[in-house]
Amino acid sequence: MIRIEDFPNGLVDEYNTKAILRKYSIRTPNGILIRDCNIPDNLPLRYPLVVKAVSTNLLHKSESGAVILGISSDSHLKSALEEICKRFQGGSILVEEMIRGNFEAIIGVKRSHSFGHVMMLGSGGIFAEIFGDVSFRTVDLSKSDISEMMNEVSLGKFLGGYRGIKISKEKIVEALYSVANLIKTEGELIESLDINPLILSENDAIAVDAKIVVSK
C-alpha cells in the first residue's frame, strides 16, 4: 500500500510510480535507478536510452530540462549522466530504454468531489491538453464504457489502422482496466495519477512517464 509518510511532498516520483504500475501488470520501459551519481560501468540496457532526474518536486520534466533523450553510445550516456548530476544534485537518476511507438495516449485518474475517482483517456500525450481530446468515466468501467471512451477521443480513429499507423486496442483496454484495478485496490490516498505518455504500438502499450499525487 502507498504510505503518505513515504512521500512527504505529496508526489510519488516516477520510479516509485512505475513500480506501483508494474504490480498491476502495466508495462513500463526497462530501466535502472542510479543513486548519488554512482555511474556504473555496464548497464544491462539496450541503446537508445533516456536519462531522467527523479525527484518528488518536478512535475513537468520536459519543461525544466531534467530529461535527456536519444542517448546512443557509452560516451554520450556518461556525459548525459554527468550533466544531470550537476544540475540536480543529490537526486536519483533513472536510465531507461527509449520506447518508440506509433501513437501516444494519456491515461489518468482524478478524485472528483462528486463522484469519487474518475478515469481519463486522452489522445496525443502532451497534445491532449491543448485539444481537450479526453474522455472521463468512474473507475467502475465496463467493456462498453471503454470502447465508448476510445471513440469519444481521436484515438478511436486509429484503432482500425490509419495510413500505416497501427495500435493495439486490446493493450489500451488492458491498461485502463489495470489502472482502474489499482485505484480500487489501493486508491484511497491517490488524489491524481498520470500516465503520460502511454506509448502505443501495434502490440504494446507502455507507460513511459507516470506520476501519482497523494493526499489524506
Place this chain on the structure above:
Amino acid sequence: MFRPDSICVVGASEDKNKIGGVILGNLLKSGYPGKIFPVNPSRSEILGVKCYPDIKSVKEDIDLCVISIPAKSSVPVVKSAVDLRIPFIVLIPGGFAEAGEYGKMLQNQIKSLVNGTGTRVIGPNTVGIYVPGSRVNTTLTPSERLQFPHEGSIAYISQSGALGLLTLDTLSETGTGIHSFINVGNRSDLDELDLLEYLASIDEVKGVALYLESIPRGKAFLEIAKEFSHKKPIVVLKSGRTQTSARAASLHTASMATDDRVTDGVFRQYSIIRAENEVELMDFSRTLTYSRIATGNRVAVVTSAGGVGVVTADLISLPLRPILKLAELSNDTMAKIRKVIVSFGSAMNPIDITADGDVDQVSQILGILNETEEVDIIILYALPQTPKMNLSLVDVAARWKESGKPIIVGVLGSKMAKEMILLLEQKKVPSFTSISRVVRAAEALAQYSYYIRRDHDKN
C-alpha cells in the same frame, strides 16, 4: 407530501402582496380538496377560511405544513410541527444558509430539530411544490402571472426556484402536463436525490427532469441512476459548466478534469441524458417519456417543404454530431414511396412530398417507413401551411406513434401550427417548433435508446 389530506399555511394572509397570501390563494384557486388550515395569530378568518393562532390550536391531523414567515420566527414553528408529528414541512423563507453565518446557524437548528424524527423538510429558501394531480400548489407565484401545467407524467426537481417556475410557465406553450414540481431550496433535510429516488419509484411518474447546480452526493446519485435510468428516463440540466478544476494540482489529468467533462462522461456511463438548457430539459423529458425505444440511430425525414428537409438532413449529417445517421433507403423502399408522391417529389431521404402532398400520402409513407428495416426513427414535419395539409395529420402521427417506430414531429410557425402542437401533445406525440429542437430531441432519443440496449446487453 404529494397526496396530503390536510395542509396548514403558517403566515397565511389575505394580502396578495405577501407570500403567505399568494400560497393560500393558490391552494384555494387550484381547488385543493383537502382541509386547509390558515395560521396567523392576528386573524380569525382569512378568505372565508377559519384561521388559527398557531399550529397547536388546529387540533386535527396535518399532513403538510407550509411555513411562510421570516427565517428566525420559523424555527419555533418547525419545533411545534415536530412535536405534533407533522410528516412534511415546506419551509419557504430565505435568510438561512444562503445569507451568511447567522442564517447558517438557523438552518442548523432546523436540521437538528427534525433529525431522527418523523418530520421531513423541503427547504428552506424554496419557492414551494406543485402537484397538479392532488391540486397541491404551495408555490409563491400568483396564478394570474404564471400558467401552471396540468397533470402529466413528468416529475421536475429543481435546485433553482425561479428557473423552475419559469420553465413550468413555458410548458403551457405546448400544453405539457407534469406529475410534480419540487424546488429543493437549501436542502436542510430532503435533497434532490431523496426526491428522485421516491419519484422514480412510483408508477405515475414516467420520466424525471432535474435542474442541478451541484451534485454533492454524486455516488448516491449514480446508484439511483443505475437502478432507475433504464426504467424511466432521467434528464439533467447541470449548470456551473465553465468552472475549471484547480490548476495547482498540476498533473495533466487533474487540470483537464473539469467539472463539465467529468459530468459528461459519468452521465454517459450511467445512462443519464444531459440537456444543454432549460428548453432541452423539457424537450428531452417529453420525448423520452412519450416515445418508445428506438432500435438504432437511422433517421428518415418526411416533409412537405424541401428546405426544411435539407436543413434537417444537414444537422443530422454534421460530422461533429455523430449521434444520428440519415437512413439510406433501398431502391425497393424508394420505389414504394415514389408510387405515393408526385413525380417532382423526392423519394430519397429526406423524403419530400412537396406542397402537393396530403395527409393520406403522409400516412402511406409512414406505413412504408415502418415496414422497412432501414429506418429506426422517423422525423415528420407537420406543416399546416402547405395547402393540402390539415389537422387530421395529428391522428395519423398519433396512430403511427402508438403502433410503430418512434416519431418526432416538427411543426414550424405560429398560427395554425400552435393548435397542431397542442393537439399532438394531447396524444403524447413529441413535437417541436424548430428544426434544431426536432433534431436535438431525436439525438436524445437515439442516445437514450442506445443506453437501454447497452445496459440490457450488460445484464
